[in-house]
Amino acid sequence: MKIISHGFLRLYLVIALTAMVGCEGEQSAFAGLGPVSSRITLLMWVMFIAAALITAFICLLIFISIAGPSRWRQKLSSEQGVVLGGIVFPVVTLSTLLIYGFMVLREGENLVHAENPVRISVVGERWWWRVIYLHDDGQTTESANEVHIPTGRTIELELSTADVIHSFWLPAYAGKVDMVPGRINKLHLIADKPGVVRGQCAEYCGGAHALMAFYAVAMLPADYDAWLAKERSGAKPASEKEGERLFFASGCGGCHSVRGSRANGEIGPDLTHVGGRLSLGAGILPNEPKSFAQWISRHQTLKPENLMPPFDFFSESELQALSAYLNALE
Amino acid sequence: MMEWVRRYWRFLLLWTLGLLAGGIALALMGAYSGILNIAASAGHPAWLESFLQLGKERSVKFNSRAIAPPALEPAELVPLGAAHFQGTCAICHGSPLQPVNPIFGHMLPHPPDLQRHATHWTREQLFWIARHGLQLTGMPAWSGQNRDDEVWAVVAFLEALPSMTEADYRRYASGHSKTQDYADAQLVSAGRPRFDLTACSRCHDTADAPPTSPYIPRIGGQEEAYLKRALHDFQDDMRQSGFMEPVAGDLDDEHIERLASYYAAQRPAFRQPARPSSADESELGRQLAEQGDRTRKIPACNACHGRKGREDYPRLAGQSAQYIGQQLHIWRQGGRDKTPHGAMMAVVAKRMTEQQVAAAASFFANQPPWTERSPRP
Numbered sequence: 167m168k169i170i171s172h173g174f175l176r177l178y179l180v181i182a183l184t185a186m187v188g189c190e191g192e193q194s195a196f197a198g199l200g201p202v203s204s205r206i207t208l209l210m211w212v213m214f215i216a217a218a219l220i221t222a223f224i225c226l227l228i229f230i231s232i233a234g235p236s237r238w239r240q241k242l243s244s245e246q247g248v249v250l251g252g253i254v255f256p257v258v259t260l261s262t263l264l265i266y267g268f269m270v271l272r273e274g275e276n277l278v279h280a281e282n283p284v285r286i287s288v289v290g291e292r293w294w295w296r297v298i299y300l301h302d303d304g305q306t307t308e309s310a311n312e313v314h315i316p317t318g319r320t321i322e323l324e325l326s327t328a329d330v331i332h333s334f335w336l337p338a339y340a341g342k343v344d345m346v347p348g349r350i351n352k353l354h355l356i357a358d359k360p361g362v363v364r365g366q367c368a369e370y371c372g373g374a375h376a377l378m379a380f381y382a383v384a385m386l387p388a389d390y391d392a393w394l395a396k397e398r399s400g401a402k403p404a405s406e407k408e409g410e411r412l413f414f415a416s417g418c419g420g421c422h423s424v425r426g427s428r429a430n431g432e433i434g435p436d437l438t439h440v441g442g443r444l445s446l447g448a449g450i451l452p453n454e455p456k457s458f459a460q461w462i463s464r465h466q467t468l469k470p471e472n473l474m475p476p477f478d479f480f481s482e483s484e485l486q487a488l489s490a491y492l493n494a495l496e
Numbered sequence: 497m498m499e500w501v502r503r504y505w506r507f508l509l510l511w512t513l514g515l516l517a518g519g520i521a522l523a524l525m526g527a528y529s530g531i532l533n534i535a536a537s538a539g540h541p542a543w544l545e546s547f548l549q550l551g552k553e554r555s556v557k558f559n560s561r562a563i564a565p566p567a568l569e570p571a572e573l574v575p576l577g578a579a580h581f582q583g584t585c586a587i588c589h590g591s592p593l594q595p596v597n598p599i600f601g602h603m604l605p606h607p608p609d610l611q612r613h614a615t616h617w618t619r620e621q622l623f624w625i626a627r628h629g630l631q632l633t634g635m636p637a638w639s640g641q642n643r644d645d646e647v648w649a650v651v652a653f654l655e656a657l658p659s660m661t662e663a664d665y666r667r668y669a670s671g672h673s674k675t676q677d678y679a680d681a682q683l684v685s686a687g688r689p690r691f692d693l694t695a696c697s698r699c700h701d702t703a704d705a706p707p708t709s710p711y712i713p714r715i716g717g718q719e720e721a722y723l724k725r726a727l728h729d730f731q732d733d734m735r736q737s738g739f740m741e742p743v744a745g746d747l748d749d750e751h752i753e754r755l756a757s758y759y760a761a762q763r764p765a766f767r768q769p770a771r772p773s774s775a776d777e778s779e780l781g782r783q784l785a786e787q788g789d790r791t792r793k794i795p796a797c798n799a800c801h802g803r804k805g806r807e808d809y810p811r812l813a814g815q816s817a818q819y820i821g822q823q824l825h826i827w828r829q830g831g832r833d834k835t836p837h838g839a840m841m842a843v844v845a846k847r848m849t850e851q852q853v854a855a856a857a858s859f860f861a862n863q864p865p866w867t868e869r870s871p872r873p
Contacts, residue, residue, distance in 0.1 A: 415806045420788060420799025433793050473793055475843035478836035479808070 193364040195337040199384075200356045202274050202340045209270045216263060227251070277354035280320035286313060287324040290332030290345040292371060292473060293378040294435055294448040299394060300324075307398045308423070310435030311448045313365075313382045314397070315357055316390035323353040333369035336382050342368045357384035364449065374469045379449025400426020401438050401495050409491025412484055416477065424495065434474060442496040458489035536604035548605075552630065556617070560624035568619075568652040572818065575708035576699065577653025578668035580646075580739050583693040585610075588634070592665040603634055614654045622651045640738035642831035645822055647738070649711065671698040671708040694746050696755065699739075706767055710816035716762030717814075717865050721807035723756035725837070734834045736826075766814055766864040773817075773858035781859025784852055792847050797856060803866065808837065814865030820857035824848065 198204035230238050241247050277283075287306075289296040299307040313336075315321045325334050327345040335342040340355040367378040385393060401424050404410040410427075413419065419429025425438040440446075443453050447469055451457040461468065463485055466476050480488065501508070526532060540548065582591055588607040590596035600607060614622065627647045629637035638647050653668075660668075675689035691698060701707045701714045715723060729735035730744035731752075747755070773781065783789075788796035796802075801812045812820060823832070827845035832838045848856070 412806075415804055415809075417795065417800030417805065417809070420795025421793075431788070431795055431799065432790050433788070433795060475840040476836070477840055479840075 192362070193337055193366065197338040197363065199361065199363065200339040200358050202277065202355045203338060204358075205270050205273060206341055209267060212266065213263065216259070220259065274354070277320050277356065278352070280322075280354070283320040283322035283354070284316060285322045285324065286315070287326070288313065288334060288345075290325070290327040290329075290334070290367065290371070290378075292329050293367070293374040293469065295378070295380045296328070296435070297380075299397070301398070307394070308436040309397060309439065310443075311380045311445065312443050313380065314390060314393055315355075315382060315384050316387040317357045317360055317384050318387065319356065321355050321357070323355070325351045325353055330371050331369050332367050332371045332378070334365070335368035336363065336365035338363035339382065344369055357382075360384050360386055360389070362444065366449075373471045377448065377450050377469045379445075381444045381449060383444070397439055400424075402426075404491055404494065406487065406491040406494050409487040409489070409494075412480075412488050413491055416480075416488075421474070437492065437495060440495050441493045453493075455489045455493045458492045459485040462488060536602060539604065552633075556621050556624060556630075559628075560618075560620045563620040563623055565619045565623065565651075566648060568648060568655075570652050570656055572709050572711060573649040573652035574656050575668045575671065576646075576711055576739070577650040578665065579671055579698045579708065580650060581653055581657075582669035582691055583698070584742055585650075591669070592660065592662040593669065605633055607634070610654060611658055611660075615658050619651055619655065622654050623647055626650050626654075638738045639741050640736040642826065642829060643736050643738055645711075645826075649709075668708075669698070672700075672702045672705050673698045694743055694751070696743075696759075700759075701762075701764065703762060704765065707816075710818040711822060713819050714764055714815055714865065715759045717764040717867065718759055718811055719807050719809065720756045720760035722810045723759055724752055725808050725835075726810075727752045727756070729835050729838075735838065736831055736834075763867050764814060764865040768862075773855070773862065777855045777858055778862065780852065781855035781857075781862075784856045785859050789847075789852065792849075792852075794844060794847050794852070797860070801860075811866060812860040813863035815860055817854075817857040817861035820860055821853055824853045824857065828853075 195203075196207055198207040227242065231242050234242075242251070285300040287298040287300060289298070295311050295313075297309045297311070297313055299309065301307065313323075323334065323343075325343055325345045326349065327347055329347070331347065332345040333342050334345060334353065336355070338361075339357055340353055343351050343353045345351065361384050363382050363384075365380050365382055367375055369375075371378065404427075413424075414427075414429060419427070419431055421431040421433040423430050423432065423436045423438065425436070429437075441453070445451060446453050446457045447461050447465065450468060451461060462477055463480060465472060465474055581589075582593070585591075586594055587597050588600040588603070589610050590607075592611065596607065596609070617625065623644075625635065627638050627644065629635045640646060657665075670691050673691055673695040675691060678686060678689055696715070699708050699712045701716045703716070707714055726735065726740075727744045727747060730737060730740045731747070733741065744752075784794065785797040785801075788794045788799070797812070800806070800809050805811075824845050826832050827838070827842045828848070830842070833842035845853075
């Protein structure tokens with residue numbers, strides 16, 4: 167499951183990581199890994215090249231009007247020249263680009279009417295993502311900070327927020343869509359091939375906004391079905407008994423759920439399969455045993471003002487036991 | 497007149513400055529020469545006495561003018577204030593049970609006999625003096641930060657003190673603690689039996705009696721690790737209490753071990769609280785305890801304070817609503833977040849509404865205390 171290289175995830179503490187990740191391609195708006203994003207990329211290139219050509223053309227005209235032969239300059243300043251160059255040319259060019267842009271958008275719109283999409287609800291929270299898989303039978307499975315999607319099928323994301331305005335941005339597959347209090351905004355996308363990409367909150371939502379990221383994992387449909395079935399099931403009985411005891415006795419279950427156990431809190435991220443995720447703390451720590459200990463003992467430093475109460479009283483051995491328990495929740 | 501000033505202003509200015517400089521020089525010379533006798537044994541001449549009294553009276557009145565006293569319930573607060581007074585104040589001020597210790601009787605100024613002098617001050621003024629202390633008199637400031645609630649308990653006691661009989665005072669100040677008559681040989685080696693500051697039962701519960709005030713926690717049957725942690729926190733000035741800090745400061749580690757183990761082994765009896773809660777309130781309290789409040793991000797109380805909680809988390813079942821409510825208020829005002837455990841609870845307490853504080857306090861007050869001991873890991 168740990169597809170991402172270790173060295174890459176070292177960058178987690180750097181605030182400038184957005185830009186760096188962008189260069190790596192994983193969170194690049196140029197990646198175009200699905201029809202929606204590749205159309206956006208194409209539109210971007212068409213607009214960019216057209217704008218570059220027009221700019222060059224205007225520069226040429228300016229040069230002619232200053233240093234060109236007097237016959238050409240006369241033509242440019244004639245009424246006919248102004249009408250053609252100043253009105254007809256922009257109207258035709260801009261209208262063409264506008265109509266083309268609408269066409270591109272309309273093709274994205276087609277996904278809205280796709281039959282039987284995969285429905286996933288994503289709720290923005292300060293500062294993490296609640297991810298709820300909506301099954302065909304009306305039941306739901308909650309997870310966090312990671313969206314798994316099957317390739318080749320239309321994905322319908324229902325985007326909402328539990329508190330302030332967030333923005334869901336998964337540049338490899340689609341553009342930004344805001345999560346606005348009191349509304350459910352829908353985003354449709356398709357992933358062409360399997361892979362792991364990174365997303366980020368793209369609307370300032372408070373102090374830890376820059377530390378609110380997530381991963382999207384596109385899987386072949388069969389792999390996805392198997393993954394979802396596992397995600398849907400409860401946690402298997404823990405082998406790390408001491409860590410499990412500490413988890414419940416320390417009150418972790420007041421905020422976190424581990425399905426299949428008595429931890430049924432709904433305030434923080436669901437931890438039923440937290441050991442199987444790519445990252446911890448909403449994309450800021452690599453998922454390895456020592457990250458759990460780091461997060462539990464220093465989360466207010468790693469993600470300042472996050473809403474989890476500080477637990478600064480665990481001993482080193484207690485942290486080890488808790489980490490082992492959580493890491494085993496795969 | 498103006499003409500005169502205009503003509504002589506240089507002359508006046510010079511004289512004023514000269515007198516000022518001379519005065520300062522004289523004061524410095526006086527201090528440096530040591531001619532001023534500040535011996536407590538020397539006493540104050542009458543004029544200096546009245547001057548100092550005037551300064552003190554005016555300062556207390558002026559500085560206490562903005563204090564708004566809360567409603568004080570004597571039955572709940574007097575035992576608390578009395579036990580603290582007997583333990584820490586009576587050595588200087590005397591009490592109906594003990595005259596002023598001759599050593600402190602030779603302080604200057606003499607610590608006043610509060611059975612007579614407490615009536616001299618208003619409620620606000622008593623609070624101000626007990627809370628802030630008085631410079632140059634030996635009167636210390638309150639030792640617990642942000643614990644005005646404790647100072648008010650002492651004020652309630654001081655208001656009741658002048659009309660208190662010796663028997664009443666003994667009852668309040670000794671609580672459930674007892675002194676026994678020693679045999680001669682014991683008297684010789686152990687000294688006169690007295691109500692010691694560290695006698696827990698002066699205030700706290702015993703096997704067959706509740707604490708002497710609802711603002712005092714029930715510690716019989718409490719988690720051992722929690723009791724130890726609490727006493728160490730008081731000792732290290734990490735948890736604030738003018739009542740408990742001097743007591744914990746007087747204990748050593750071995751005493752703390754033994755006391756925690758003793759109280760953890762007690763089996764508390766349940767007494768229905770004096771203030772029953774309404775149906776709405778008990779429902780709200782039950783919800784908070786069992787489910788929490790997702791919209792305000794408050795986890796269920798029982799996630800930590802339930803039966804399988806950590807040994808260093810306190811048990812709340814059977815504590816009085818007043819005590820739980822008061823501690824939650826202290827947390828909400830930032831008065832209990834110096835320790836790691838306190839910092840964690842502070843986050844939760846600050847998310848609660850006043851109504852939720854009252855409901856949660858009342859819910860746990862209505863729960864019978866648990867009798868089983870937690871298993872040792």
